[in-house]
Amino acid sequence: MKQSKLDLAGLPAKAAGEIDDRLQVSSPLRRLLNKVFPDHWSFLLGEIALYSFIVLLLTGTFLTLWFDPSSNEVTYHGPYTPLQGIPMSRAYESALQLSFEVRGGLIMRQMHHWAALLFMAAIVVHMLRVFFTGAFRKPRELNWIIGVLLFWLGFVEGFAGYSLPDDALSGTGLRIASAIMLSIPVIGSWVTTSLFGGEFPGHEILGRLYIAHVLLVPAILLGLIAAHMGLLVKQKHTQWPGPGRSNDNVVGIRMFPGFAAKAGGFFMIVFGVIALLGGLFQINPIWLFGPYEAAVVSAASQPDWYVMFLDGSTRLMPPWEARFPLWPGHHYTLPPLFWPTVVLPGVLTMLPLFYPFIEARKFKSKASHHLLQRPRDVPTRTALGAMALAFYIVLLISGGNDVIADKFDISLNAMTWAGRVGLLVLPPLAYWITYRACLGLQQHDREVLAHGVETGIIKRLPNGAFVEVHQPLAPVDEHGHPAALPYAGWVVPKKMNRVGALVPTIKGFFFPIEEPAKPAYPSEAPVSPAPTREGITSGKQ
Amino acid sequence: MSTNSDVDFDVNDRSLTRFDLVKEGARRDGVEIVHYAPRFPVPGTRAEKRVERAIALMLFLTGLLGLGFVVAYIWWPWKYTPGNGLQRLYNPVLGLTLGLSLAFLGFAIVTWAKKLLPEEVSIQERHDQPSLDERALTGATMLNMVDETGIKRRPLLKGALLVGAAPLGLAAAAPLIGGMIKSPKHSLFETAWKPANGQRIKLTREDGSQIRPEDVSAGGQATVFPGVPGGATNEHADSPVLLIHLREQDAQTLRDNLKNVAVNAEDGGAMWGNYVAYSKICTHAGCPASLYEQQTNRLLCPCHQSQFQITDNARPVFGPATRRLPMLPLTVEDGVFVAKSDFRVPIGPGFWERP
Numbered sequence: 001m002k003q004s005k006l007d008l009a010g011l012p013a014k015a016a017g018e019i020d021d022r023l024q025v026s027s028p029l030r031r032l033l034n035k036v037f038p039d040h041w042s043f044l045l046g047e048i049a050l051y052s053f054i055v056l057l058l059t060g061t062f063l064t065l066w067f068d069p070s071s072n073e074v075t076y077h078g079p080y081t082p083l084q085g086i087p088m089s090r091a092y093e094s095a096l097q098l099s100f101e102v103r104g105g106l107i108m109r110q111m112h113h114w115a116a117l118l119f120m121a122a123i124v125v126h127m128l129r130v131f132f133t134g135a136f137r138k139p140r141e142l143n144w145i146i147g148v149l150l151f152w153l154g155f156v157e158g159f160a161g162y163s164l165p166d167d168a169l170s171g172t173g174l175r176i177a178s179a180i181m182l183s184i185p186v187i188g189s190w191v192t193t194s195l196f197g198g199e200f201p202g203h204e205i206l207g208r209l210y211i212a213h214v215l216l217v218p219a220i221l222l223g224l225i226a227a228h229m230g231l232l233v234k235q236k237h238t239q240w241p242g243p244g245r246s247n248d249n250v251v252g253i254r255m256f257p258g259f260a261a262k263a264g265g266f267f268m269i270v271f272g273v274i275a276l277l278g279g280l281f282q283i284n285p286i287w288l289f290g291p292y293e294a295a296v297v298s299a300a301s302q303p304d305w306y307v308m309f310l311d312g313s314t315r316l317m318p319p320w321e322a323r324f325p326l327w328p329g330h331h332y333t334l335p336p337l338f339w340p341t342v343v344l345p346g347v348l349t350m351l352p353l354f355y356p357f358i359e360a361r362k363f364k365s366k367a368s369h370h371l372l373q374r375p376r377d378v379p380t381r382t383a384l385g386a387m388a389l390a391f392y393i394v395l396l397i398s399g400g401n402d403v404i405a406d407k408f409d410i411s412l413n414a415m416t417w418a419g420r421v422g423l424l425v426l427p428p429l430a431y432w433i434t435y436r437a438c439l440g441l442q443q444h445d446r447e448v449l450a451h452g453v454e455t456g457i458i459k460r461l462p463n464g465a466f467v468e469v470h471q472p473l474a475p476v477d478e479h480g481h482p483a484a485l486p487y488a489g490w491v492v493p494k495k496m497n498r499v500g501a502l503v504p505t506i507k508g509f510f511f512p513i514e515e516p517a518k519p520a521y522p523s524e525a526p527v528s529p530a531p532t533r534e535g536i537t538s539g540k541q
Numbered sequence: 542m543s544t545n546s547d548v549d550f551d552v553n554d555r556s557l558t559r560f561d562l563v564k565e566g567a568r569r570d571g572v573e574i575v576h577y578a579p580r581f582p583v584p585g586t587r588a589e590k591r592v593e594r595a596i597a598l599m600l601f602l603t604g605l606l607g608l609g610f611v612v613a614y615i616w617w618p619w620k621y622t623p624g625n626g627l628q629r630l631y632n633p634v635l636g637l638t639l640g641l642s643l644a645f646l647g648f649a650i651v652t653w654a655k656k657l658l659p660e661e662v663s664i665q666e667r668h669d670q671p672s673l674d675e676r677a678l679t680g681a682t683m684l685n686m687v688d689e690t691g692i693k694r695r696p697l698l699k700g701a702l703l704v705g706a707a708p709l710g711l712a713a714a715a716p717l718i719g720g721m722i723k724s725p726k727h728s729l730f731e732t733a734w735k736p737a738n739g740q741r742i743k744l745t746r747e748d749g750s751q752i753r754p755e756d757v758s759a760g761g762q763a764t765v766f767p768g769v770p771g772g773a774t775n776e777h778a779d780s781p782v783l784l785i786h787l788r789e790q791d792a793q794t795l796r797d798n799l800k801n802v803a804v805n806a807e808d809g810g811a812m813w814g815n816y817v818a819y820s821k822i823c824t825h826a827g828c829p830a831s832l833y834e835q836q837t838n839r840l841l842c843p844c845h846q847s848q849f850q851i852t853d854n855a856r857p858v859f860g861p862a863t864r865r866l867p868m869l870p871l872t873v874e875d876g877v878f879v880a881k882s883d884f885r886v887p888i889g890p891g892f893w894e895r896p
Contacts, residue, residue: 034566035665110632175827188892253662268643273640278640280636293775301843301844319861333891336891
């Protein structure tokens with residue numbers, strides 16, 4: 001029998017054909033390859049969070065191979081001399097071993113911690129982007145809600161993570177967490193003893209935190225991230241207004257090869273930055289903190305940055321304890337800790353969850369929105385966001401007010417009072433300033449569209465008056481008056497370079513590598529003409 | 542998405558280029574490629590070569606640094622030893638090689654995508670108008686599903702389902718809640734200072750040694766633990782105490798202030814001479830309030846900056862704490878400090894049942 005010759009070059013095509021015979025994947029696959037993604041730098045922020053999460057999974061898996069979440073007491077005999085002979089929990093000892101006695105263990109630990117900080121930072125900045133550009137509006141409310149949940153899950157995951165090594169800082173954090181749980185009315189003491197398996201700290205909590213940190217929360221995070229991405233694919237990306245862009249299309253590049261290559265490259269860059277941080281910048285040096293002892297704490301005890309705003313709210317809370325008799329002879333206590341650490345996070349969860357619906361109701365908007373809005377075009381929302389941000393920043397700064405007081409030689413009590421006052425005064429102020437700034441920016445856009453770009457050339461009129469020459473953006477009529485240009489919801493060129501008055505930079509380091517392009521005449525510069533909105537708006541549409 | 546012009550397009554037409562097929566595929570997916578131009582219309586220009594060389598260099602550096610990482614990982618002295626040595630650079634070297642290797646790979650790919658892949662503008666139609674017909678059909682199917690079960694006209698089954706499902710739902714929750722639930726009992730009201738078998742508990746240092754009055758000089762203070770097995774460990778996280786030897790004048794101020802506090806006057810007073818002991822666990826969130834300022838006799842909790850005026854019976858004078866630090870009644874037996882009794886109020890952060 002004649003042996004058929006193996007056709008190596010035709011093998012991939014043949015294999016693909018065999019797969020398609022069985023699964024009929026060619027059209028869904030092609031639809032995925034052809035999916036169009038719009039391009040803008042602000043769309044990369046969420047990607048940073050996604051890539052940090054992947055790094056977290058990779059480094060975290062490595063850490064589980066050595067870490068032992070046991071609260072059994074052991075005596076340290078490792079190579080780190082300052083702690084030798086000191087009793088500590090097995091969890092702390094294994095975290096020390098990871099840092100000193102596992103080859104590459106320290107960089108993995110530090111990368112894990114840096115990636116967690118970056119994950120939360122990227123989530124917050126991504127959330128701000130989505131909020132200020134109105135990307136959360138119908139039909140994307142569900143994805144916004146998932147995003148808010150992802151923030152809080154990341155928060156819990158991060159807290160559980162830095163509580164695990166059982167060093168002085170993590171134990172202090174856990175003790176505060178137990179006090180927060182204790183402050184809940186009626187059920188507080190039961191919740192605390194149930195979760196800790198007895199009185200603080202007990203023997204259960206590390207094991208429970210561990211399984212939550214490595215299995216439960218990551219599994220929910222993974223599921224929600226998958227849903228987040230799935231909804232993104234289903235609903236397609238939002239885009240900025242611009243030439244050819246409308247509410248009914250997506251303008252950009254196809255997923256393959258362009259978008260995928262950029263995204264893949266960006267992943268490697270994020271991964272690289274985390275590796276550099278993990279190698280070069282010390283984070284959470286647990287060996288300097290020592291094991292957790294209930295009687296020991298040092299000054300400047302700070303949680304990770306994403307927990308700091310709640311630490312700040314706790315510090316600023318005035319000592320208002322409610323004590324009341326429910327029936328004669330029995331008094332009950334509502335500790336002040338309850339308000340900044342249970343009620344405030346509750347409000348901070350519920351408000352953003354419902355914000356898309358509240359806004360739609362206020363603006364009486366029922367349509368689907370796929371075009372983003374510049375923050376200046378919706379002053380109410382932008383000002384509300386600035387207000388929330390001011391509130392958050394005051395809390396964040398107050399979370400480190402002892403360090404600021406120390407470094408800048410300010411009275412600690414003055415810092416606390418400044419925070420208390422600032423928390424009430426700055427948000428409304430931020431609202432007002434932002435609102436005015438938005439209106440001003442809108443007005444300037446309209447002015448440039450109507451009169452043109454300032455050239456910086458001053459002309460003296462025959463009557464002695466000075467005027468600045470403006471370069472109109474639209475063609476002029478026979479009297480020299482430019483035609484009216486509608487505002488298109490996108491950047492209006494405001495500098496002469498932007499309309500091609502200057503020759504573009506010539507590429508090449510030592511010598512030019514290409515012929516410089518000819519400058520376009522300003523009057524021929526492209527201006528996006530799509531008339532979508534008119535006049536200054538308050539964001540209603 | 543497919544339109545009626547599918548039939549006009551012959552995929553097997555030999556005169557079509559591959560890009561014609563790409564465009565047709567995209568069209569069928571609702572994507573129109575409106576602009577597609579190579580970055581370098583004339584192949585092989587100096588500018589193009591320059592980009593190619595840059596990418597190649599970055600990929601070469603990726604490999605070199607990646608190899609450097611592996612070499613350093615294996616051969617660089619890594620074992621921790623105190624003092625300066627090459628091993629101190631182990632972590633930075635790993636970070637530099639791995640980080641730069643990954644970053645160069647990332648920059649190479651991004652440069653490739655931005656400088657060499659064709660410039661493209663594609664437009665994809667959104668189809669997010671719900672089909673009301675489809676919705677009506679699905680709705681009918683779902684309602685029919687309910688009808689088929691006949692749950693509406695079979696009230697007995699409806700009731701039986703409820704009676705059957707609810708206990709099973711509880712059974713699912715029971716192990717989790719039942720397994721974890723634990724009564725606080727008296728744990729929040731008692732500490733290890735409670736006299737055991739009629740024996741008062743001694744004040745001990747972290748190493749278990751007893752404390753005599755002459756061990757703490759005037760103006761000084763010491764952290765002490767209950768003299769029970771494991772008294773200084775986290776087993777008794779509610780028991781650490783700060784023993785303070787006040788100067789004569791300060792002690793007198795405190796004694797004057799204590800006259801109004803009935804609970805401290807029991808059993809002949811809770812101070813012993815100029816010595817006084819307060820729970821170290823902050824009444825706000827449970828951190829150890831351990832920063833003692835001798836000049837003002839204030840105790841500061843470093844977690845949330847609550848400040849307690851020791852000479853005013855540890856009254857909270859600033860910050861979020863609302864209650865005084867509980868005082869441990871002191872006395873001296875056989876020359877060493879002992880606690881007369883447990884704290885007379887619960888220590889630590891507030892909770893609902895606290896009277």
